[in-house]
Amino acid sequence: MKVLVAKTAGFCKGVRDALEVTLGAIKNQQDGENICTFGPLIHNRQVLAMLEAKGIREVNEIEGCADRKVVIRAHGIPPETRQTLHRLGATLLDATCKRVAKVHAAIKRHARRGYYTVIVGDADHAEVIGLMGYTEGRGVVINRVEQLNELPAEWENVLLVAQTTQNEEVFQEIQEEFLKKYPKGKVKNTICDSTHERQTEVREMCSLVEAMVIVGGFHSGNTLRLAQVARECEIPTYHVETEAELNPQELAKYSRVGVSAGASTPNWLIRNVVRFLESIRPEQPEPRFSVKKTLELLAYANFSVALGAALLSAAAQALSGLPGSWTYSLMAACYVYAMHSLNIFLDRNAIQLNDPRRAEFYERWRLTFMSTSTLAVVLALGLALAHGFLPFAAMVVLVLLGSLYAVPLIIPAGWRGSSVFKIKDIPTSKTFFVPIAWACVIVLVPHLWGLRESFGPLVYASWVVFLMVLIRTTLLDLIAVQGDRIVGKETLVVLMGEVRTSRFTNAVFGLLSLSLLLGPVLGLASWFAWALIPAVAAYWWYLHVGSKRRLKEDPVFESYIEFMLIGSGALGMVWNLAAG
Structure with missing residues (x-):
């Protein structure tokens, strides 16, 4: 099987930076020092398991962070949560993605001027929960253009932003209708460049292959979007975390498959999937001798x-x-x-x-x-x-x-x-x-x-x-x-x-x-x-x-x-x- 691998697949800069902060904390850990992350650092179970093996555990109840060194996850947290962590005596190591932090700043700046904020994203996603914390109670989350009809028409000062891993086409569709409803409204396309490039590359790859395999966590927003983009191209799409979830008999009907991955997916997982796909021989057995082998x-x-x-x-x-x-x-x-x-x-x-x-x-x-x-x-x-x-x-x-x-x-x-x-x-x-x-x-x-x-x-x-x-x-x-x-x-x-x-x-x-x-x-x-x-x-x-x-x-x-x-x-x- 011929396998095409997306150039943009794998860790984005925000994930790399978050890992650098966490690994730096491990390296400089003092005797008796207790380090944890507030929520999962990134949305990849395999990487989180490896960090746990090194003593970095995920804590989801804020009380469990008291008097500990706490790594703030790449998705960021609401300001109220940050203040509570300080009151509990936690020492914070901020691993918030810089692109997410810029969205925090934009929402905060407009909220102080009385703006309402419309966030295009998933309401239960960690990043969106963090963004909502900066709206001063005047924020709303939508993910479909029809939901704009439910918003008050009398809003004058209103800001439209996006979860950084949002589907580019969905945001553009919502933006167009948003400006019709709120002509004086402000729009900031806060989808990060990495997300845009990945989605664009997946669309391009879909015209070159018979099927797409998207590698990444099932709870990873940007990975789910990549799978969604591929499916919108009307091409068979398989979203997996590891190669063990792929069915070789089902994939054997394809001769050319594309592979991309979410921003939290390490290279070794992508590589394992690629090797698995390359090992599939739909019509003839694998030769005993090959230059590659x-x-x-x-x-x-x-x-x-x-x-x-x-x-x-x-x-x-x-x-x-x-x-x-x-x-x-x-x-x-x-x-x-x-x-x-x-x-x-x-x-x-x-x-x-x-x-x-x-x-x-x-x-x-x-x-x-x-x-x-x-x-x-x-x-x-x-x-x-x-x-x-x-x-x-x-x-x-x-x-x-x-x-x-x-x-x-x-x-x-x-x-x-x-x-x-x-x-x-x-x-x-x-x-x-x-x-x-x-x-x-x-x-x-x-x-x-x-x-x-x-x-x-x-x-x-x-x-x-x-x-x-x-x-x-x-x-x-x-x-x-x-x-x-x-x-x-x-x-x-x-x-x-x-x-x-x-x-x-x-x-x-x-x-x-x-x-x-x-x-x-x-x-x-x-x-x-x-x-x-x-x-x-x-x-x-x-x-x-x-x-x-x-x-x-x-x-x-x-x-x-x-x-x-x-x-x-x-x-x-x-x-x-x-x-x-």
């Missing part, structure tokens, strides 16, 4: 990452001009494979969110990964020992650091205010430690004995490998950011945000390009450095084009990222063979 297996088995490390050893040899060996490549591959596999198990919470299928794959083959990782560590240490005591000692240090990365360590009382510490808890540790480890095991460890004689070329080759792997790691962090945020993983993108991280990666691209251009000129590298520039250009292309695709957490995309390193290493092998 092969690339997925290479990524899941950690073969792509190990091969990238092995071949980068050849690229480092071509850059530095120092003698190489297949044992260097095997040592690097073994180390990277073992550490990658080990830390995936130790950090499986984020994997579960970013790629549930991968988590299931690792669990199924757990014993295989454990045994092969152990064998890989032993082999890496043995190869290092064969090159001398100094490389062996360095490899022991790297193995220990890599193995302890996600392991709780006991720290003397008083330091950091806690007795338990993990290396991975250091902000941006993964983003920078991984490329440092790669540079050490690929370049420095094999040539420690010649470090004094070839200091410049070795440091230069290490620098280039570090920058290339830094870009690779940052790309992977960017595409896994949702799960990392939820579990509190301190990557660069979680710390800086996606926009700043993209700018940072652009700067690294520029630094890498400059380094490759200057290396041969300064006598620090062979002319092979210039041959690597096309690989850098390909990296850049994947960041600016490839990373914009929907559901880019797909392991196929990850394999493509790894192939950038593999391609660079393959160029190095060709160069070394030609140099002879």
Whole structure:
């Protein structure tokens, strides 16, 4: 089945901001501090369950918020409720969507001037309840144009606004009749841009597919509107929270299906639905072999990452001009494979969110990964020992650091205010430690004995490998950011945000390009450095084009990222063979 995924599907900015506020509260939580949300933070049961597992519970009775740190939900609350929370001794963390807050301000400003407010929305929705609180008792909620006939004709000062997730066409219809009834009335289209873009895209997609699947909470207003928009296009529409609610036999009659999702729906839920749909073969069985399945297996088995490390050893040899060996490549591959596999198990919470299928794959083959990782560590240490005591000692240090990365360590009382510490808890540790480890095991460890004689070329080759792997790691962090945020993983993108991280990666691209251009000129590298520039250009292309695709957490995309390193290493092998 061919599946089209809406570009606008998934978290909107308001939801991301609300999660940031909540996760920040968890991170800074003091001993004995009790944190809750007043009502559901967002309308997605799966995300709320994950927050509850981290100790953030939903409280719906205002008395239950007394003397607690309370996160105000993205939908906002009435001012009276806010005042009551303050009287109860609650400390408030405001996660109200900024677009909703602007509607609050508009209603409040007009209410003070005596205006009546007509809100187009659902009267029992949390956002609308919050909006009504700012009308000073002169507000009314409607959701059909016919309800305008029930409003007093003598109103002169009257304001029309919308629930931010309202159906655009419904609001336009009501607006037209509203201005006929109240010529002096004011209209503010407060439907947020995200809602408008999602609904517009769904309408466009409906002309390209045979059916639509809308993913999101059954209590989510904006998700319900998307399903309504699709049905208005007279196309079969399925509103589901997870892929388990889809009937493969019923969907098998379609060959082209569109997928969109509400603003509170995380990418991993959308991705699961897309994979489920793609697995449906209406006329013929799924082929045993396909490029996509092969690339997925290479990524899941950690073969792509190990091969990238092995071949980068050849690229480092071509850059530095120092003698190489297949044992260097095997040592690097073994180390990277073992550490990658080990830390995936130790950090499986984020994997579960970013790629549930991968988590299931690792669990199924757990014993295989454990045994092969152990064998890989032993082999890496043995190869290092064969090159001398100094490389062996360095490899022991790297193995220990890599193995302890996600392991709780006991720290003397008083330091950091806690007795338990993990290396991975250091902000941006993964983003920078991984490329440092790669540079050490690929370049420095094999040539420690010649470090004094070839200091410049070795440091230069290490620098280039570090920058290339830094870009690779940052790309992977960017595409896994949702799960990392939820579990509190301190990557660069979680710390800086996606926009700043993209700018940072652009700067690294520029630094890498400059380094490759200057290396041969300064006598620090062979002319092979210039041959690597096309690989850098390909990296850049994947960041600016490839990373914009929907559901880019797909392991196929990850394999493509790894192939950038593999391609660079393959160029190095060709160069070394030609140099002879």
